[in-house]
Amino acid sequence: KIGAFVEIQKNASVGKRCKISSHTFICEGVEIQDNVFIGHSVTFINDSYPRATTAEGGMQTEADWKVEKTVIRRGASIGSGSTILSNVTIGENAIVGAGSVVTKDVPANGIVAGNPAKFLRFIAEEKSKTMTNPTKIPFLDLVTPHQELEAELLAVVKKAFSTAGFIGGPMVEEFEREFAAFCHTKYCVGVNSGTDALRFAFLAAGIGPGEVVVTVPHTFIATTEAISQTGATIAFVDINEETYTMDPGKLREYLEGQCDFDASSGELIERKSKRRVTAIVPVHLYGQTADMDSIQELAKKYDLIVIEDACQAHGAEYFSKNDNVWKRAGSMGHAAAFSFYPGKNLGACGEAGAVTTNDEAMAQRMKVIRDHGQAKRYYHDVEGYNGRLDSIQAGWLSVKLRHLAMWNEARRALAHRYHELFADADELVVLPVEAPWTRGVFHLYVVRVQDREGLQAHLSEAGIGTGIHYPIPLHLQRAYACLSYRKGDFPVTERVAAEIVSLPMFPQMTREQQEEIVNRVMEFAETRVWASR
Known part of the structure; x- marks a missing residue:
């Protein structure tokens, strides 16, 4: 009409x-x-x-x-x-x-x-009213966004088929330009995973055997795998109990209490191992940035490289008091690593990753490293890796990147709605804290409770998915027994790891679903209070 x-x-x-x-x-x-x-x-x-x-x-x-x-x-x-x-x-x-x-x-x-x-x-979609189990709520919905974008995503495949451009090429270059602009950096290098993004950033920065890299034990093992695989040694510092990111005070304690600075050589030497400390890897966790001003001040004082692990922080922002400006995750260190694993805020339909940097020489080195060490076909200046980003994944990421800002806004709105719904939880449920210097993108909504396993079982019975990120701190993992850390070395990380549970968080979540989640959590928490009286 x-x-x-x-x-x-x-x-x-x-x-x-x-x-x-x-x-x-x-x-x-x-x-x-x-x-x-x-x-x-x-x-x-x-x-x-x-x-x-x-x-x-x-x-x-x-x-x-x-x-x-x-x-x-x-x-x-x-x-x-x-x-x-x-x-x-x-x-x-x-x-x-x-x-x-x-x-x-x-x-x-x-x-x-x-x-x-x-x-x-x-x-609230009509289909939710007709579901066999109306309370069945996934931890993460990867179906709906791909159904919504199906025509655009299939167009990328058709383009690849019609041009036979499957590895590298214009679609990869286009995504690299777009993602660099999104992160407010000059360069982006597409690679085949977030793990390779970290590894290649370390290698391009010159980090290698005989050196020490400082990071946190509360992160996914890819952060530390990439350090070890360059030949460097890992040193851990504890996290802040509210933000779950690197505690700058603990970093200072390590640098000044466990290391000696040689003013003549300009080198910082770890007292225990006698190895040179060369880099810091702050992890932007759950969609929130680490306190970068404080970390970078220490890095500058001791001439250390800063590589951001931004694998969970696509679009997150940090307010730098030093520069009086908001900065995007991925634009603050010498380089930054991103993962595009399917469940990320910006996820591929398979494995993919990228490194952002403002350093042209680092970007060029990473392009060589990702392609078997060759800058020109069959001319190999160094040994490299098969770490290239394929064109179909890059094309899909370009499609999704156009929606990322809106998806992130939706996640922020959902997080604030969670805060409102849990307003009466008091000490029963510890909510995530968004630091005043960050605009988080809530890759995950992580709460803390005393009986995590009981809560997960209760929610599972109601058809509600949950996750744990991460249950065992890295310093207590068998893979790092060689580092000789013991239980009690990082008490904040250990306390947090025992209590955290990730609640459902995805942009398409409805108000009704969110209310059901909170009602079920509070139902469980209140029964535990009565049981303890």
Whole structure:
């Protein structure tokens, strides 16, 4: 149904069973799918930088500009008076509030409003009402986002098939440019996993045998595997009990209490091993950055390399008081490693990773290392690795990168909603703390409880998935028995590891699902309180 005074230009398409209200302007390049509602006086734009004249001063014609597409997917609703900019996709069943200015993609079932439009929440999908078990809530939903992006993801595969470009090439280079820009860095080097991203960053920084690299015991083993596999030795320092990231005070204690600084050589020597300390690896954990100003001040004092482990922090931000500016994870150290394992905030459909840096020489070295040590085919300056990023994964990551900001906003909104719902939990459930110097992206929502195994069993019976990240600190793992650490060496890490449990967290989670999770957690916690009386 088309209202009065609606203008629909050539090469615009309108699907079946749509209602388009009066005084709406639909320009060339707009695709409106079936069952879409559009309110009164909605305006679509198909040019990011409209101009009346050319650079030479003549009037522009159709030959002087390129149409930028906009897609309104099936079942979406756009409120009256809204403006939809070009290169935007509004997802299935999404709702745009009246008077909004939409500048970026809206996820399926999402509600946005404002100028510019901001994500508010997700609509409870009808299918959740008809599920056999309506309380079945996965720890992570990897199905829905791929169904929503299916057409775009399959287009990447078709492109690879038609060009036979499977390893490296334009799709990898395009993603590297896009992700470098996203992280506010000059360079990005795509590799085949987050583990290789760490390993290649260490190698490119010159870290090797006989050296010591300092990191935390509360992280995934890939952080330390990559250190060991360069030939360097691991030294651990404890974490902050609120943020779960490296405690700068403990780092200072290690550097000043367990090491000696040789002013003549400028080297920091670990007293126990007599080895030179060369690098620090702060881990941005659960989507929150480490306290980088404090860490970098110590690194500068002792001339140490800083490599960020940003494998869980795609898009996280840190406010640097030293520079009075917000900085993206991945832009603060000499280099930073990212994982694109499928469950990450930005996940591939398989293994993938990347290193970001502002150091051109490091970027070039990593490109050589990832490709068998060759800068030119069959000319090998060094031994390297088979660590390349394949083009299909890179193409898929480019598609998903366009949605990452909105997904991260959704995660933040869900985390704040968790905080509100757990407001009366008191000491029964210890909630994650977002430090004042960080804007976290909540890769995980991790709480602490006294009876973790009991809570997990209770939630499992209710059909709710959970995780533990991570149950055994690295200094107590059998793989690192050779380092001679003992229980009690890092009490904060050990205490945290015994109590943490990760609750479901994914952008498409509904309000009803989240309320069910919190109700079940509180149900369990309160029964334990009564049982102890």
